[in-house]
Amino acid sequence: MGGVRAHTGPTAGTAESTAAERGATIWLTGLPSAGKTTLALALAERLRADGHRTEVLDGDEIRAFLSKGLGFSKEDRHTNVTRIGFVAQKLAGHGVKVLVPVIAPYADARAAVREQHTATGTPFVEVHVATPVEVCAVRDVKGLYARQAAGEIAHLTGVDDPYEIPAAPDMRLETQGRTVAESAARMHALLIEKGLA
Template sequence: MSTNITFHTGSVSAEERPALLSQKGVTVWFTGLSASGKSTVACALEQHLLHLHKFTYRLDGDNIRFGLNKDLGFDDKSRNENIRRIGEVSKLFADACCIALTAFISPFRADRAVARELHEKAGLAFVEVYIDAPLAVVEARDPKGLYKKARSGEIKDFTGISSPYEAPESPEIHIKTDECDVAEAVKRITEYLTEKKFI
């Protein structure tokens, strides 16, 4: 761990950036089982926000593992580090007044709490969105065939099958994708962001 470093704050004040960009930074953290609809809803929300001329960017589990986190596996320690890094990156995006959308299983409450705390200590907003669907529903969807492989033992430490998923206890937004379509999910999240004056 580096000790001879100093954080450089730059010359842009905390008030100047949001005033110039006409929006506040916030991380919208999607969590839920694989195939629950996290990425689908996050993609649709990103499109909607861009059409509203909002500065937004989506960080997705698969895409991040092709680059920033390609050195990590799927054991518990690697998953902790995966979410820690994403928490740090999304915090930087939010600090830049971006609406950062993160779509990760992020199975452990403690890891999500660390990501939230990173934001709160920096005076940045963190909105947890629980994309909820029953195990039977996500297994029936299984677009990548991952549940089938997990059931057959081809994939070890698979969330929901051989590794636990700890559902949020009090998320800001709770969306059940077996009862709610993508358009309605985007509408609900947009209404929340509008109500809280993020957009």
């Protein structure tokens, strides 16, 4: 009869576990079109090549499947972020490197997620993808800035809705003037420094 076997090896928080066995949430926050998802995917590829179990929780996919029906009020954004944080912490608690590229514009919601991780002893690494709004507007991967300028949408983070810049992230990553590979390498080096890669 089949069943789920209990994990008997080193857990994510024990000193005996290797870097590849330790789960962690790597939270990439920043403006729309800052490069969060691109960088998360690049880092995930690097981590998988090193033998890490890795998942990417993309903000758009989460809104489609986990947070469908939520709007963009501060309360709904808070709910969305804390839901993502809950899922990330559960995965990370089982030895997965969870990369979370989401805007997460409000400091209190990000702090709540960090506190949830801290309470469970789960490593949490916050990376502020600090691409200026002017650069994001030129990139405009999803056409959001153009639509906002044309009056088709409102509440665009960093333009007519607030983005609270992280006061003390684990890394502030400026992407302009760097390749994706160079930025991913900087994040990877941070994880090595923290014993997570």
